[in-house]
Amino acid sequence: MLQYALKRLGLSVVIVSVAMAMLFAMIYVIPGDPASVALGPRATPEMVQALRSRMGLDQPIWVQFARFYFSALRGDLGIEILSGRPVLGVVFEQLPFTLALIAGAISWSVLLGIPLGCVAAIRRGGFVDRVIGVLSVAVIAVPSFVIAIYSLLIFAVALQWLPAIGAGEPGNLGSQLKHLILPSLAIGVGWVGYIARMVRASMLETLEASHIRTARAFGLPESRITYSYALRIAILPTITLLGVGVGTMVSSAVFAEIVFARPGIGKLVYEAISVRNYPVVTGAVLVTTVFFVVVNAFADIIIAALDPRVRSSFS
Amino acid sequence: MSDQALVNQPPRRRFAAIGPIFRRIVREPLGAFGLILVVIVVFSALFADVIASYPPTKLSPAERFAPASFQHLLGTDHLGRDLFSRVLHGGRIALAIALGATGLSLAGGILLGLIAGYGPRWLDNLLLLLFDAIKSFPTVMLALALVTLTGPSLLAVLAVVVLVNVPGYARIIRTQTLVLKSAEHVMAARSMGAGTARILAVHILPNVIGPILILASMDIPVVVAIEAGLSFLGLGVRPPLPSWGAILNDGFVNIRDSYWIVVAGGVPIILTTLGFTFLGETLRDVFDPRLKRRQ
């Protein structure tokens, strides 16, 4: 088990390294170098040249990459161009807001999605199942930023039930939660659909397995078969799905933060673009990527810990 | 039982004519609904010039922020442009990007998937690592990073969508190819002396392409959403051009007093994504019910 966990985390390190190389290659390959991008069209060639050497862009490519890679390992993602503060600090300042948003979205999707999926599987083919099915597909289909804008329009602008902008007063948990409801729902509602469908499908698949037939042939009560024999297996893919989903949720969070004018990484990057604050953009991309990769590794490790088949094959 | 059912079946082609499939789609309420929406969206995009009474970029400062009326079915925006005609033309861009990006990612995904699945082990591992790395960037973050360098453009949107979609298709094709690689019919072909090209083209590709086409059709609404989203952020289509995302952005800025602009921008996105999704779901159920599990 420990061996599996180490192996999986090791793989994550490799994936992040490759992702960094790709990010670096992207910066390098695309015409228009970061220095002139940062300085804007009015910069003189001398200014660009000065910044280039300050950013190390005049070095050979592999030196640049090694520097980029190893300073990132140390947590040094460069200096923010406008204020001169370390990028990592700027990003970490915004990270908690985004994490809260994603945690909220995951809560919605788990708390609503798993029970809905179970109900649909148990009542398969019935009216309830069909309604849940159609609603799941519908919320998956509609993009989260459209949901964000429309829920803002309806609940905050027209009905004025919930606050429209910001993350709430610092230190006031109630106000912060209130501000979290709409944006996290906008991100999470699609995932309620995903989870419900996934749980339904994997419940149905598990219920067809021959060991369930054995359990029935031994006269076990249907409730025990459903909840302790089938759900235990059917729940496993949900964890993988949520792990993968975190990436999409980070994307959705960008929209939610802009629509609801919440602080967060998405908003940080969006604003950095308009002033061509390139180090902030790369830094934020790296931090979210690492976050996503680590979350996925943990999702896999949790599954391994819950599934005796995987657990013992590595012990 | 099932064995018996097969034994006495009259010879039948696996893919029957379009007719019965069409009937089965229409028989499902959702499928029929999806099909109608898709037909409307495609039709209005194709004939946008004919249907719309104003050019989509025509400014008329006198008519700024006009609510819906007979002259302007969906009202006008902050520059007095007719929203109905902007919505119709925006549909063109949305569909063009969706089809183009999906097609390109499919082609790339199938090619890389076959290489990874059938090629040498080291190449497979390398490609998997690349796929994982690409997949580990949150899509919008990657788009933001790219656009910072290139400036907003449709091409950038296209590139991001293809880049993030290829790994998904490639992985599915790879897994299927790996399974088929050791399947008995492929071993049989190898034992007859069939070459790699023949095995891939005759014995593997036809067996993996069906599911991936259906999955791709279900990705069309996702691409529509990405294009609209990036345009909403001002990273996609450049301003005068109509795009649903751009209309939404125009409306969002004025959401407190001119709600109809966000309605005009958002409703087509909702109808299009719902239409394609419902149709895709029904298609999948009709063609290959097993796929449902892989979702």
Place this chain on the structure above:
Amino acid sequence: MTILDVKDLSVDFVTETGTLQALRKVNLAVPANRIVGVVGESGCGKSTLINTVLGLLAENGAVTSGEILFEGQSDLVHLDANGMRALRGQKIATVFQDPMGALNPVLSVGRQMRDIQYRSALSRKEKDARSIEMLRKVRIPDPERRLAQFPHEFSGGMKQRIAIAMALLMQPSLLIADEPTTALDATLEVAIIELLKDLQQQIGCSVLFISHHLGVIAELCDDMIVMYAGEVVEHGSTRDIFHNARHPYTKKLLACDPARLSRREPQLPTIPGTLPDLRDRPKGCIFQARCEFTDEACAEMPPDIPVGGAHVTRCWHAGKTTGARA
């Protein structure tokens, strides 16, 4: 006493291409303390028969006629879900074909064996003790330790032994074994057969043993039933049927088994023709299209004709076929 008495049982499946008549007027009896074998080729309805007895028919299947009497009283066809569940696992236990998939992969063997005893008032410890005793009976070495293990930690043969232990745990009066040895290698197969025979005598239950392997039936069973295309065409004692088969299908089936040939034959016997389409069942005898005795009489469905003792066959020509070897 008759433990299981199936009378006139017919089962239909509704499929996209029409109604499929899976079982037609099936009659069979499992007497107390006997092992009854069911033999037949694929598509003969063996699995449908078991699922009907267990009340586990697929949703598109339905009993259209007949009754299934268990221990002379409860009609399993009309028993409600709770009544059926009270019998399953307690009075009627089952061992399935696939030892790999029959056990829940994420629960320990001990937990699964404890769950089967959920109706008993015993303490957890006592339940485990019973499980251990049963595992010992099926010759699992070191059962105390193995109770905590998960199914994937056992070999295929061991899993099938565990499945048998689970089935016999509640001392059922009927054990249904659905091809329990088909997925196993020959040496494991005979070990399981000998084990089953042993345990049946110890526990004193009846066994309904489904197999397509004639040798296994001959070795294990007291009585046997031959099925073809959803009908029981012949039943009687194993000895009667192997030595004096009266239905033309039974004769042909026995002749086909290469195990009967003690030397190399230039031409092996076969049964020409194919199974009839069960969605469009022929009127009359089910075997008429492949039978050399077919005449006008066969256009009508034959009744079950006694041919001596408990030996019964569903053939108009049971008188003619005696002695003649196919």
Place this chain on the structure above:
Amino acid sequence: MTTEPLLAVSNLRVRFRIGGVISALAGRLTEIEAVAGVGFTLERGQTLALVGESGSGKTTLARAVNGLQPAASGSIRFEGRELGNFSNAGWKSLRRKISMMFQDPVGSLSPRLSVRSLLAEPFAIHGLSGRSLNAEVERLLALVGLPRDFADRYPHQLSGGQARRVGVARAVALDPVLIIADEPTAGLDVSIQGEVLNLLNSLRDRMGLSMLIITHNLHVVRQIADRMAVMYLGRFVEEGETEAIFQAPRHPYTAALLSANPEPDPDKVHNRIALPADVPSLLDRPSGCEFHTRCPFAQDICAGQVPASSALGTSRLTCHFPLDAGTRAVKTIATT
């Protein structure tokens, strides 16, 4: 040419890698030997059956002979030429001469191809499309006793027996000299088994084929094979003429396999050699004679010393204490 057997395999070994880099670093065994030093010859027109329980390496051996599975060491000579020395073109022409049938009758046919395309494929692969393909397809269908209109069916529309016939037709399409058949009757009902065996026997006689049959069904062996070889943990324990082995198995494992066959006679008294315990893992091969952990006749020397291969009559076997000829299954051992 005349003295050289059609197929001569000697000391063949096939290994599989298991586990990854980490287990290798941890010093764990990372290879298993699925075929561990097998040698045999197959004469023209002869049929050899490979018999053994699952995991005994019989399928791997067959695939190695056909080059589908690379051999780790040893030699395979076909028509006097070493397979390892073949060029790509050589391999291709070899595949015309050796054709292979796989276990699953339906699964070994490409699901999206019609029977016509399936039967035409060997001609297409070997660039023989000049012949009238339709005529060839009809000839092949007739050869295996299927009606002409089967050409337009797809594999999923065939029953197991019909699919097997299509497989046979494809295997003989290019007039091979050797057919390797992996479990040709597995999963088929007994009445269909007979049809397939009759077909294979008659084609063999008519076309002068050699056959290598892999099966776990001993009755099939008796009806089709001139010689048989019994495999255990990737090695031959006994090899010889089929009838002789059936009459008097010399290796205890062979005897146990033969006695483990329930016969369709309720009055038969079985004197079985019961094998205790499970088949050992290939990762943990027993010392000495690898069968000693399950052998009812094992003595001290069996655990300590590897028995040499010895010739006894027409058979070869590896056993310290071969059973006496004529006494079959002499001892009955209780399973406990």
